[in-house]
Amino acid sequence: MMDLIKEFKVDSLKVFVYENRAAMGVSAYELYKQKVLQMMADRKENIRAIYAAAHSQSDFFEALANDREIDFSRIDAFHMDEYMGLGDDAPQNFGNFLKNRIFSKKNFHTVNYVNPSAKDISAECKRYEKLLREAPLDIVSLGIGENGHIAFNDPHEARFYDPQWVRETSLDVVCRQQQVNDKEFSHLDEVPETALTLTIPALMSCTTVIGVVPDIRKAKAVYETLNGPVSEACPASILRIHNDATLFIDKDAASLLAI
Template identity: 30%
Template sequence: MEVLIVDTPEEAAAFAASAVLDGLRAYGTGNPVLGLATGSSPLGLYAELAAAAQRGEVDFSAARGFALDEYVGLDDTHEQSYRQTLIREVCNVIGLPESGLNVPNGNGETVAQIAEQAAAYDEAIKAAGGVDVQILGIGANGHLGFNEPASSLRSRTRIKRLASQTREDNARFFDGLDQVPTHCVTQGLGTVQEAGRLVLIATGSHKAEAIAAAVEGPLSASCPGSVLQLHPDAVVVLDEAAASRLKNRAYYDDAAAGLQFGI
């Protein structure tokens, strides 16, 4: 795992975008395949990717994107559905076509139908050649996607109950807590781990405890983010506030300096 710590959220966005672009070059075999996260943490990263596209460093016009998750029972035309959120915050920003955006289907007449659609989502990722780079945020309780604490570290895309804290955190986007869906369809932690590179960005002191548990804590379903420790190419980009509870800070800074020859 590579841990990069910078002064500000703006710098974190720039470094995380560079990690994404490097990952696309390393793992991509044609048109980019991106794993897409919602939330406030990756917004600056997406803006940096848009700037890179404008400079001609990358072209997302034929890219495919796979969302991490979607609410159960929320129509995909709903303003707060993750399909509509990603259209606003990613497609319209970096130039990824809506036709290339894939989002789990959280609607169906039965639980079994939604479960079948979830399994089909994993198959669609495989059919696309796999995700080149998965962009991630982390919840205050350590969740990745909507993999709440106690999620299996090898889980696949499936229906998941949202934690009370997650629903409370997301209530600001709805007309009250009672309007927030109770369930979601989320990529599993096993699904996420199949991406070529993972790039997690976190900023702010409210993420510091979750980051410390994910990066330096034991590998545990109690902190789903700790699954990053299993991945051969995971990059974690933090601002000072999010990194404030890390114990091995000096080493991360030394490692980030890189290997120098001729000294």
């Protein structure tokens, strides 16, 4: 693999460390493609895929958008999480991010968005959960937040055994500051305090998990994910007990690891 610095395993989680984020993103795409093509070869049903919207995923999405081997007309796509209160047209909306990066560039069989502007949020959560539960979920591509979150499951509200698959949640200050750090918002007070998110059991139900985590700002979260206890205090640590999870990181994100 190009620019691969090291590969290792922590519990069940496979970890690949790359020299730079471009190599990391392309390599994550290569594994994603391999997994999806194998799933398509093994059965007739459409593949059900969940996508995270974050700048950390940009290199992965660029490679995916340039793909010429995957039949996207056999993929039902799902949106992982979304801010509440911004309005449908806000450029910061994760649905708009995904539409711009990948959903508008490939002929997906379906693209399924969660609607944070629904008048009845409880009903919206149930609607989206029903869609997710209609058939097994196959593959999810995700990042890890600076606070160790996956999707918008911040440590203070993350639940490894949540009975719901979609819920309204509050965002902690570290999570909200990350959105400023990503230059999506100018000031902390502009960042919404609530969101809709897929829960950890929904993400963990996917047959395959591919994590893409670059940047020095993620180094502490990566360290805790791999070296701390498997605990809701670092939600991403749950990836260590998934049957088929792989984490792709660049050397900056790996800077606190002994490698």
